[in-house]
Amino acid sequence: MPATSTASTSRGRPFGLYLLIWCSLLLVASSGSYLTIIDQTVGALPLMKRLYWNELRERSTKVAILRSDYSAARSGDHPEYYYDLSSYWQLLVYSDETSFEMITDKQLAEGLDKSFNVLVLPWAVCMNDQQRESVLRFVRAGNGLIATGPLGPRNADCSWKGWEFMTEVTGVREIESFTPEGATYAAWRGEQYFSGAVAPGMLVELPPHEFTVGMAPAPDIYWSDAQWKPMEGSSAEDVAIGVHGSYGNGRVVWFGYNERLTAARDQKPLDALARDAIRWVSRQPLIAVASWPHHAPAAVTVAGDVGDNRDAAEAAAAMLRDAKIPGTLFVSAGGVPRSRGAVEIAATADPAIPMVDRVVVAQIQTLREAKSALEQAGLSPVVGFKPPNDQWNLDTTVALRSAGYQYFLDRSQSRRAAVEIIEFPSATWFGKRVEVGRIGAGWPDDFDAVARYKGPTPWREDLADAFLHDFEMNRFLGGLYTLHFGSQLLGTPQNIRIVRSAVERLKARQPWFASAQEVVQWWATREKLRVETHKVNQHRIRMSLVNRNRYEVDGVSVYLHLPVPAAKIRLISELIGKTLPAFELDPLGERLRLDFPRLGRESSHVSLVALDES
Known part of the structure; x- marks a missing residue:
């Protein structure tokens, strides 16, 4: 019996010691977690010599x-x-x-x-x-x-x-x-x-x-x-x-x-x-999604209005293919090029039949016929339209969506160097809203370029200077430049070289080249990205980016305008498993660009931006 009692006592002491050690470790881990939460919200504690609580008081506006x-x-x-x-x-x-x-x-x-x-x-x-x-x-x-x-x-x-x-x-x-x-x-x-x-x-x-x-x-x-x-x-x-x-x-x-x-x-x-x-x-901090993918300074869409002129369509398609850039040709059934490569083909209609003088049902019929004629020629789907003579009205937007189009090119009433997403109620689904994109394409076209040209005839390639001048204005705005030409002037096989010259010189300015459909898809995607920001304290800003699209999105950048100039930036993710974006601070330290290479479908990114914490 005594031997048994001694053995039991010797086993009891290590258990108590282990329990004490285990509780101490748990306390340390809990404290560490608490400090981590503090560091990822209001900021570091005074004992960490980064931020003092008296700096948390912010004067309201x-x-x-x-x-x-x-x-x-x-x-x-x-x-x-x-x-x-x-x-x-x-x-x-x-x-x-x-x-x-x-x-x-x-x-x-x-x-x-x-x-x-x-x-x-x-x-x-x-x-x-x-x-x-x-x-x-x-x-x-x-x-x-x-x-x-x-x-x-x-x-x-x-x-x-x-x-x-x-x-x-x-x-x-x-x-x-x-x-x-x-x-x-x-x-x-x-x-x-x-x-x-x-x-x-x-x-x-x-x-x-x-x-x-x-x-x-x-x-x-x-x-x-x-x-x-x-x-x-x-x-x-x-x-x-x-x-x-x-x-x-x-x-x-x-x-x-x-x-x-x-x-x-x-x-x-x-x-x-x-x-x-x-x-x-x-x-106060302000935030906005960059206008174009991969923070491009501007966007360019090459748009040829060739109608039923197949020779012009084939010359334009070959030019775009050789330049290795996307573009869009607006054609009728007789103008479909035999070899088009990656060029987008969109529809136009008979200019002798005005859209604006007709009721919605008649406009829908015209639009469906134009779309059907191209799709029967093996082009599917056809989602873009250019109104003949650049004439349209509000009924046209409804007719376009009813006929299955996603966008139209607006050269007569442009009020932005970008895409406007027009929403209206669906005629078939209660509570559902449908969209049609309106591309603001009001920049001078080849007709204007020729009118301003002071050089000899036949035209030389310096006629392309007019397009470069307009693009530089667009670059200053950070908008979408539409290099628009028709089949009668620069779109002819003899003159398409001038458009090619303009395209090659534009490529050196490194804009984002995209077809009209790609531009509309990007802008519709961009409009479903939600960004918010608010100041936590003098040194910390919380920003969130939510992708409400039901698909992944690549190349998104966000600009965060800082409340004060900063020399040093640190990002802290508030969501487990999220990769932090790359970032770049402008030379003045007043604007921060955050680059998200890929956003998951219906995903969120929440980060803290720490400013000048030592």
Whole structure:
């Protein structure tokens, strides 16, 4: 019995020791997991000497909106013209659930208290020196300014003073304010802080009104004609009507047009643009999906409108095949090339039968006949259409989808250098929506190039310079350039060499070449990618990317506009098993590009972006 008792005691002691060790290890593992969770959310602990808890407190956005009696007086008997602009910003900020306060001329002159970090000056034409100095102090201190129209060129009594104040705070030079004659457009660049709201090359027609234009490097918005050509200047920099930048430690956004005078169809993106401007100047992160795959600077679609001219179709198909690029030919049944390789064949119809003067049922019939004729020739499926004589109406979009098309080429009413996905209810499935793509193809075509050509006849290959010039404007916008030609001029077998010359020179600029169908498929895919971002603290931003497509997507890039310039970036995945994207920070440290080589179908990516953590 004693021997048995001794053995039992000796076995009990190691068990207790093992239990203690096991509990200690569990505690260490739990603490490590907890610290990992902390590191992947709000950031590292003070003991890790990276981030202190007092930095977690972020000042919320509070906007001061000037309601100026000085500037209202310039409207004479109609001060409501000015007050409507102040009310516009008041309603906009209120609808965004952002704290704000309307301020008077006197409050601005006395200086804003530290609770404000954004100042909005809508058409503050008339200002006194105390107000101007108050604005400069406010922005130098690291706050944000949004100004529209002429900024302070007149004194409080609206007598003339000069543009020096506006030039100092916005950087815009050689400023003019006038009411232009004829059609006036504003054109927007892509891949900017507002690109989540505005498509590249968006054109907004501005009704006649006084607006302000000046010179600025790389403007966000410029004064344009209906084909993106800068008005009264050789470049967009000569006719800037929208910029963003910095002054002192603060951020500044300026728009030169009246933000309330656009057509109703354009007001929604302009409202979203104004909201993004507030977010940017208040140093909130902004995010947008890159316009084109693999962060290409622009896209190019070579589109030949050859109709029933088979010789032109075969010459164009051979040119595209030899250049080793995709392209699209719009043909009727008699114009199908015998050898087409990878060239997309799309449909067109008899130009003698206008689409716009016919009811939907008749348009559907015409579209089905054009599609059937090509598919019977062995082309399947045919998904694209170019309206004859570039004429179409809203009924045409419905007819196109009913006839089985996915897109159409729009050369007459382009309002963006990109694709617009038009949605409408399905006629067969309750609650389901169907889509048709509208390719904005308003760039000058071969007819315009020939009209501008000053060289000899027969034409030399320097005629292609016109296409290169237009492409460079498109590259500045970051949009889609359609190199469009017909069968009567540059599409003939004798002249297709000029198109080939333009294509080879475009290849050196490294855009994304794609057929019309590929461009529409990409844009439809892009529209089903959802990105969101918010600031966790001064050093951490959470961003998410969701692929809502039911297929994998390659070549997606995302641009994250940082609240402050950064020198060092670290990415942390919040989802187990997800590969972190490659990334690149721009030279100024203000914009981060994240490259996702492949997104799984209906998948999510959530990452933390750590800024300048040592």
